[in-house]
Amino acid sequence: MAGPKTNRIGLPVTDYRGVSSTLCKGCGHDVISNTLTTALYEMGVEPWRVAKMSGIGCSSKTPAYFLGPAWGFNSVHGRMPSVATGALLANRTLIGLGVSGDGDTASIGIGQFVHMVRRNVPFLYVVENNGVYGLTKGQFSATADEGSRLKDGTVNDFAPIDICTLALELGATFVARAFSADRKQLIEILKAAIAHEGFAVIDVMSPCVTFNNHVGSTRSYDYGRNHEGPIHEFGFVPAWDHPEVGGGGEDTFDVPMPDGGTIRVQRVGRAHDPRDKGAALRLLHEDAESPEYLTGVFYVRAGKPPLPQFLKMVEEPLATLPEARVRPTRETLAEINESYR
Amino acid sequence: MNESTRAAEVPGPVSVNDLTLRVATVNGSGSQTANNTLLRALFHMGLPVSGKNLFPSNIAGLPTWFTIRVSGDGYVAPKRDVNVLVCLNPASAEDDVRSVPPGSLVVYEETLRCERYRDDVVLVAVPFQKLVKEVCEPVALRKLVVNMIYVGVLTELIGIEVAEVKQALDKAFAHKPKALGLNRDAVRAGIEWVRENVSRVSPFRVERMARDEDLILVDGNTAAAVGCVFAGVTVLAWYPITPSSSVAETVAHLGERYRRDPETGETTLAVVQAEDELAAVGMVIGAAWAGARSMTATSGPGISLMSEFVGLGYFAEIPTVIVNVQRTGPSTGFPTRTQQGDLLSAANLSHGDGRHPCLYPSDPHEAYEFAMAAFDLAEGLQTPVFVLSDLDLGMNLWMTKPFEYPEEPICRGKVLDAEGLAKMEDWGRYKDVDGDGVPYRTLPGGADGVGAYFTRGSGHDAYARYTEKGDDYIATMQRLALKLETAKSRVPEPVLDGPGTAVGLLAFGTSHHAVVEARDHLRDELGIETDYLRLRAFPFTDSVREWIEAHERVYVFEQNHDGQMRRMLTMEFPSLGARLHSVLHYDGLPPDARSVWEPIALDAVPSVKGGA
Numbered sequence: 001m002a003g004p005k006t007n008r009i010g011l012p013v014t015d016y017r018g019v020s021s022t023l024c025k026g027c028g029h030d031v032i033s034n035t036l037t038t039a040l041y042e043m044g045v046e047p048w049r050v051a052k053m054s055g056i057g058c059s060s061k062t063p064a065y066f067l068g069p070a071w072g073f074n075s076v077h078g079r080m081p082s083v084a085t086g087a088l089l090a091n092r093t094l095i096g097l098g099v100s101g102d103g104d105t106a107s108i109g110i111g112q113f114v115h116m117v118r119r120n121v122p123f124l125y126v127v128e129n130n131g132v133y134g135l136t137k138g139q140f141s142a143t144a145d146e147g148s149r150l151k152d153g154t155v156n157d158f159a160p161i162d163i164c165t166l167a168l169e170l171g172a173t174f175v176a177r178a179f180s181a182d183r184k185q186l187i188e189i190l191k192a193a194i195a196h197e198g199f200a201v202i203d204v205m206s207p208c209v210t211f212n213n214h215v216g217s218t219r220s221y222d223y224g225r226n227h228e229g230p231i232h233e234f235g236f237v238p239a240w241d242h243p244e245v246g247g248g249g250e251d252t253f254d255v256p257m258p259d260g261g262t263i264r265v266q267r268v269g270r271a272h273d274p275r276d277k278g279a280a281l282r283l284l285h286e287d288a289e290s291p292e293y294l295t296g297v298f299y300v301r302a303g304k305p306p307l308p309q310f311l312k313m314v315e316e317p318l319a320t321l322p323e324a325r326v327r328p329t330r331e332t333l334a335e336i337n338e339s340y341r
Numbered sequence: 342m343n344e345s346t347r348a349a350e351v352p353g354p355v356s357v358n359d360l361t362l363r364v365a366t367v368n369g370s371g372s373q374t375a376n377n378t379l380l381r382a383l384f385h386m387g388l389p390v391s392g393k394n395l396f397p398s399n400i401a402g403l404p405t406w407f408t409i410r411v412s413g414d415g416y417v418a419p420k421r422d423v424n425v426l427v428c429l430n431p432a433s434a435e436d437d438v439r440s441v442p443p444g445s446l447v448v449y450e451e452t453l454r455c456e457r458y459r460d461d462v463v464l465v466a467v468p469f470q471k472l473v474k475e476v477c478e479p480v481a482l483r484k485l486v487v488n489m490i491y492v493g494v495l496t497e498l499i500g501i502e503v504a505e506v507k508q509a510l511d512k513a514f515a516h517k518p519k520a521l522g523l524n525r526d527a528v529r530a531g532i533e534w535v536r537e538n539v540s541r542v543s544p545f546r547v548e549r550m551a552r553d554e555d556l557i558l559v560d561g562n563t564a565a566a567v568g569c570v571f572a573g574v575t576v577l578a579w580y581p582i583t584p585s586s587s588v589a590e591t592v593a594h595l596g597e598r599y600r601r602d603p604e605t606g607e608t609t610l611a612v613v614q615a616e617d618e619l620a621a622v623g624m625v626i627g628a629a630w631a632g633a634r635s636m637t638a639t640s641g642p643g644i645s646l647m648s649e650f651v652g653l654g655y656f657a658e659i660p661t662v663i664v665n666v667q668r669t670g671p672s673t674g675f676p677t678r679t680q681q682g683d684l685l686s687a688a689n690l691s692h693g694d695g696r697h698p699c700l701y702p703s704d705p706h707e708a709y710e711f712a713m714a715a716f717d718l719a720e721g722l723q724t725p726v727f728v729l730s731d732l733d734l735g736m737n738l739w740m741t742k743p744f745e746y747p748e749e750p751i752c753r754g755k756v757l758d759a760e761g762l763a764k765m766e767d768w769g770r771y772k773d774v775d776g777d778g779v780p781y782r783t784l785p786g787g788a789d790g791v792g793a794y795f796t797r798g799s800g801h802d803a804y805a806r807y808t809e810k811g812d813d814y815i816a817t818m819q820r821l822a823l824k825l826e827t828a829k830s831r832v833p834e835p836v837l838d839g840p841g842t843a844v845g846l847l848a849f850g851t852s853h854h855a856v857v858e859a860r861d862h863l864r865d866e867l868g869i870e871t872d873y874l875r876l877r878a879f880p881f882t883d884s885v886r887e888w889i890e891a892h893e894r895v896y897v898f899e900q901n902h903d904g905q906m907r908r909m910l911t912m913e914f915p916s917l918g919a920r921l922h923s924v925l926h927y928d929g930l931p932p933d934a935r936s937v938w939e940p941i942a943l944d945a946v947p948s949v950k951g952g953a
């Protein structure tokens with residue numbers, strides 16, 4: 001009798017699910033949680049190696065809704081980056097994955113976000129971006145577009161902070177944007193981000209069905225569907241499929257990832273090459289000036305050492321180092337004492 | 342005729358091994374090495390010494406004073422009256438000279454013409470600027486080298502042993518042979534100038550003393566840092582702030598030296614200079630969650646910023662060590678002055694309920710011991726622990742016992758590996774199995790799929806599941822409070838002293854040193870016997886309550902305005918509140934004995950006022 005279907009490490013998809021969501025029916029965040037479940041399952045990520053991190057907000061509740069057997073930490077509003085930085089320094093074998101929102105990232109948490117980017121913490125940072133605060137009932141966040149309207153007609157007078165532009169300018173090594181309703185593209189982006197080494201940010205437009213899904217909103221499902229403009233068509237070919245460079249034929253080009261997988265881009269439409277930072281910045285600047293909502297992998301850079309490697313941390317988890325490796329010797333203390341005599 | 346001949350006009354007896362020497366210079370003039378050379382030479386003559394650096398919040402240009410007390414009786418608290426003054430700062434010279442008592446020895450740069458201000462002190466006008474030109478060819482270095490001339494002048498005037506000065510110089514310039522030569526020449530020039538120009542013996546002198554205990558000379562920040570490194574700290578995140586920066590910098594320095602494998606280049610100590618104190622404490626909480634022994638070091642403003650995260654650490658039960666080197670608050674306050682001003686805020690930090698263990702070291706040896714103990718305490722209780730040092734302890738040099746190697750192995754507390762977890766029946770991350778309030782924890786990534794749980798600062802039950810049920814919340818809060826009870830048996834006990842009288846004196850941290858001298862004064866000069874309790878930790882142990890109960894009147898001496906420790910004692914022991922009386926010192930400077938004995942004497946014997 002055949003057992004349940006399993007992934008490449010022999011786990012059923014149920015091991016990648018979490019508890020039931022308590023978010024509103026139709027929330028974009030739930031689609032992202034489900035897509036993460038699929039991406040992590042298909043990539044064969046070991047759940048017990050994953051540290052799921054978050055701050056505070058609707059988005060920050062979602063780590064409970066996928067990958068139940070993983071470790072989770074729902075921390076302080078806007079401060080997920082520092083908690084994750086500490087955790088990933090303490091244990092290099094952990095896979096860091098965080099979910100944040102636009103308030104949690106671009107308002108209260110922007111200070112920690114930019115420094116996490118700067119430090120190239122090995123972390124997949126998903127922003128579930130809906131332009132409003134949900135749990136506090138619908139106030140604008142710092143990513144809301146200028147001129148967009150709340151349900152009660154209030155107009156946002158301030159220019160938005162664009163997370164991708166910010167991350168790119170600060171030296172992020174993987175920068176992507178997605179739309180939660182475009183699951184087909186989101187899953188490929190997530191897989192590529194999982195394959196990345198270093199800091200990866202995915203800014204996902206994730207409509208708030210309760211507070212920001214009306215006419216006049218620039219973060220609604222309708223707005224997304226009518227304005228999404230993919231910067232390329234691509235698929236992620238995982239390492240175990242042994243992608244050969246150029247194996248997709250002349251109609252594609254490959255962007256190899258450090259884990260042996262590859263981003264295979266079709267030579268159609270804009271066909272953005274994510275290794276081209278200048279082009280990525282131009283696209284993002286164009287995007288800011290137009291109603292179009294560009295999605296895809298804007299930038300990938302391999303080879304920049306993530307923070308633990310940069311600090312030359314030992315590879316083992318710090319928690320289980322034997323005492324002899326963390327407490328200097330009696331002779332060392334004698335030497336220290338002598339220097340103060 | 343040289344000004345120094347004026348010395349003859351103020352005859353008097355010579356005082357030996359009991360003096361306070363103050364050097365007044367300009368901030369940024371490089372006098373620190375000279376001052377430490379003096380301090381070290383005196384220390385090596387077997388003399389009980391203490392050095393206090395009074396510096397402005399400024400990089401260069403404002404007045405700064407370094408004060409050394411030599412006390413044959415062994416007192417290390419500062420003394421108000423200065424006996425030997427060195428004036429090099431035109432901006433403060435007049436005030437400095439006017440501040441010393443009659444009969445003091447005043448050494449000054451001759452062009453400052455300090456003879457204008459006083460004729461009842463022993464004046465020695467030294468041509469420092471002329472002398473430095475003779476010994477120091479490079480013009481740019483003269484500003485620094487001139488300081489060593491006053492070292493030479495004082496050496497000869499008050500009787501410091503030249504060999505000890507030389508040795509102190511060798512130590513200071515061990516790796517800078519060229520600078521060593523220049524500085525030696527400057528010291529010699531000072532000595533020779535006195536020999537040729539000053540005939541009179543100084544009214545204050547020093548002589549070698551036999552010292553029967555092994556002591557080192559070190560600042561409290563260094564000591565705390567050594568303690569952290571020997572505690573096996575593995576993650577340090579910090580943000581620069583006076584007066585705590587050197588704790589983190591020294592940990593980092595020691596880490597480079599002793600925790601990085603010389604062959605592989607790999608380290609077992611992560612150091613991150615964070616973007617602010619919010620991030621610093623967030624990193625150490627994240628690191629501790631993932632199993633690191635983590636720490637941060639900060640001061641008052643940083644403590645305020647860490648508030649929210651400390652509440653998370655308390656509620657989600659994540660151990661970490663926060664070294665708080667207190668400075669004068671509130672707000673920016675006096676960033677370069679000392680205070681015991683964060684007692685309440687540290688013990689109660691964050692919104693909602695919650696109390697945090699705090700350790701109060703009084704000298705560098707204790708800073709070393711308590712910093713080390715704080716890690717075992719934090720991990721043993723699974724909660725943030727504070728080490729409350731202060732600027733006086735942290736940044737000044739103190740004589741102290743050498744650091745002792747820990748005899749006990751590192752204790753990580755109740756941490757389960759896969760094997761331990763398998764033995765546990767119905768494990769829950771927040772379940773009290775042993776009745777001490779402390780649950781068993783697993784570490785992320787550590788047990789291959791078993792023992793994973795979800796950590797949150799929101800309501801959770803014994804199995805770490807989200808809850809909004811009142812009963813679950815009450816159970817958690819009661820267990821957290823039980824942990825603080827458990828802490829009472831693990832924190833350092835107070836140190837008691839006294840013949841058993843009705844009057845008690847209670848102090849802690851650096852306030853101790855003024856109390857030691859004040860008690861002698863109260864007894865010997867005023868006939869008031871006191872018992873003494875030196876508090877070393879919060880939560881207060883039962884012995885603290887018993888000791889207060891045994892005394893009719895307890896003076897709580899502390900360095901802040903609000904009487905924070907008295908308030909904490911009153912909150913913990915409400916029925917004893919009426920016995921507690923505040924004696925306070927809070928001008929930003931380390932307290933002297935008089936700040937302690939005078940209010941007590943006035944209170945106990947009102948007639949003392951006139952005669953004191």
